[in-house]
Amino acid sequence: MNKKIYIIGSGFSALSASCYLAKAGYEVIVLEKNDSLGGRARQYKKDGFTFDIGPSWYWMPDVFERFFADxxxxxxDYYTLDKLNPGYEVYFGENSSLKIASDLKEIYQLFEEEETGSAKHLKTFLxxxxxxxxxxxxxLVYQPGVSPLELVNTTTVARVSQFFSTIRKQVRKNIKSEKLIKILEFPVLFLGAKPNNTPAFYNFMNYADFGLGTWHPRGGMYTVIEGMVSLAKSLGVTFKTNCNVEKIITDTSKNVTGLLVNGKEIKTNLxxxxxxxxxxxxxxxxxxxxYSETYWDKKTFAPSSLLFYVxxxxxxxxxxxxxxxxDTDFDAHAKEIYDEPQWPTDPxxxxxxxxxxxKTSAPAGKEAxxxxxPLxxxxxxxxxxxxxxxxxxxxxxxxxxxxxxxxxxxFKKSFCVNDFKSEYNSYKGNAYGMANTLLQTAFLRPKIKSSKIKNLYFTGQLTVPGPGVPxxxxxxxxxSELIFKNQL
Known part of the structure; x- marks a missing residue:
């Protein structure tokens, strides 16, 4: 059995896999093209200010707990979490905002004050x-996306109708307040699709929001990367930065035989x-x-982003x-992302x-x-x-x-489509990956195991389970589990 593996990239998925593979006894070498680890979750520091370049929301803490518990x-053991209260605030107009508390009872009260009777509907929804x-x-989400049968069990069969309805229909069935509707439809932005194209089953993101809360790792999201790197190193993983993989070398039998890295060939078959x-x-x-270029071009991708660090x-x-x-029209902005791609009129x-x-992210008396x-x-x-x-x-x-x-x-620093392409080789400069629409869910996403090349695997937001840090x-x-299975 081959027990040496090279991993391309050092984002969350690559770091996760590196830990599982090293624990199983593999010799793991991670190759990162940039000069720092973390993939899209890097840091930018300037004049005493610290910014997370990429992900900034810490949701679904149970997934992080499960990872480290493994x-x-x-x-x-690696970073300290603070639960945010409010979790977030939403502006709908001048001096018009709602704060989403960390306590569910307070959220019910907020809804009821905004629309009589909505608290009851919210409870049923949640x-x-x-x-x-x-x-x-x-x-579901720990399934490898190999077969449609992964979605079939007594629990999911009972919910089949939710895969053919949408978040939009479910939210608007009983809630009439446009403010509350926007709050309930907002979490699917993390799935990279419009509410009217996202299966109702994905309302579980609303539970992640209201039920589990919004957290902040002290020092920023990059402390999670640092924690995972520390864990990986303790398991024996080797990290190499400034290593640009230029080609995956294969033989006539469609086996991986090596990688071309910074102009030099490295022999590997995994x-x-x-x-x-x-x-x-x-x-x-x-x-x-x-997958052909036509295949990729027809897929629905989550947005790119224009980012400013100020x-x-x-x-x-x-x-x-x-x-x-x-405070502007969500549907009009979504149309300019998905249907008629252009810079948004009123984003x-x-x-x-x-x-x-x-307080560590900015000097005293200043703000980061x-x-x-979204673009x-x-x-x-x-x-x-x-x-x-x-x-x-x-x-x-x-x-x-x-x-x-x-x-x-x-000062300000910007990051946009061209940077996503140059820094991360991101397809069309997307920021979040492929949207979780019905026809891009589970086994309908690009496969983890290559069907054409032996011992070539993929991980991350374009394969299962989808976009987001968890x-x-x-x-x-x-x-990693698919690799274990196929390497026996």
Whole structure:
């Protein structure tokens, strides 16, 4: 049995897989093209400010606990979590916002104050969401996506209708307040699809939101990466940065025989790629690729993003750690992402200010601001467009939160479509992977095990179970277990 494996990339899924493989006795070497580990979850530091470049939400803490427990550890062995209260705040107009508390009773009260009778409907909705969450976590998301039969058991059969209804239909059946509807439809943004295209079963994300809460790792999301790297190293994993994999070498029998890294050939016959799936296949000869360019072009991808990391010379007022700005038309913005790709006319946007909770992320009396505008992947990206949209969202931010902030900007750094392509080889510069629509769920996603090349495997957000940090941890475990099975 081959017990040496090279892993391409060092994001959450790759790190997860590296730990499971090393625990099983494999010699694991992780190759990262950039100069720091973490994939999309890297850090940016400047003048005493610290920003998470990528993921900024810590949801589904039970998945992290399960990951570390598999190695006899706990998250608290590596980082400290604080539960946010409020979990987040949503602006709907000038001086009009709702704060989502960490306590479910307070959330019911908030709903009832906004719309009489809605608390009762919310409870019924969340009961369904919790049941779906338990089913998803126990029965579905840890499946390898090999067969449709993975979805068939007594629990899922009873829920089959939820795969043919949508989040939008389910939410709007009883709730009429547009504000409450937006709050309930918002979590599917993490799945990278429109509410009217996302199966109702995925309401389990609402339980992840209201039931499990929103957390913050002190020091930022990168401390989770550091914890996973520490665990991996303790298990014997070797990490090599600045190692760009340029080709996956195969023989005439379609076996992996090596990797071309920085112009030099490394011999290996077992490879797991945590890099972008489409990009990884471009490292193969065309005859060895499973999926054509037409296949990828027809898939529904989650959005890309325009990101700004901003240092302010003062504390920002009237915002929470996570603050969402839903004062414009969600459907119009979604149309400009999915249906008619273009720069959005009036974009929704998101901001987070970790320094409200975590004093280590900005100097005293100053604020670290992270701003995100969802965009269609593959659209034109220029400095002029980035600058125009910075002023567009900052003008709205000032009006909505009733304060002047642009004159207090010490510096800003942007990250957009072109950067997702150059930094992560991301297909069309997408930020979150492939959307979890009905026809892109479970066994209908790109496969973990290559059907054309022996001993080539994939992990990450383009394969099962899908986009997001917790699914990435799960994807790493699934991939490693498939490798164990096929290497016996």
């Amino acid at each position: 190695f006899g550890k706990k998250p608290s 009961d369904s969401a919790k049941s779906n969450y338990d089913t998803a976590i126990k029965d 490879v797991l790629s945590g890099a972008d799936y489409h990009h990884t296949e471009t490292l193969l000869d065309k005859s060895a690729r499973q 240092g302010f010379d003062k504390k920002i007022e009237n915002v929470s750690h996570h603050t969402l700005f839903f 929704l946007f998101y901001a987070n200010f970790t320094s409200i909770t975590d 601001g992270f701003f995100l505008v 269609a992947p593959g659209i034109e990206d220029t400095e002029a467009l980035r600058e125009a949209y910075f002023h567009k969202i900052m003008d709205r931010f000032e009006a909505l939160t009733n304060q002047k902030v642009k004159k207090h900007v010490l 699914p990435a941890l799960i994807s790493g475990k699934i991939a």
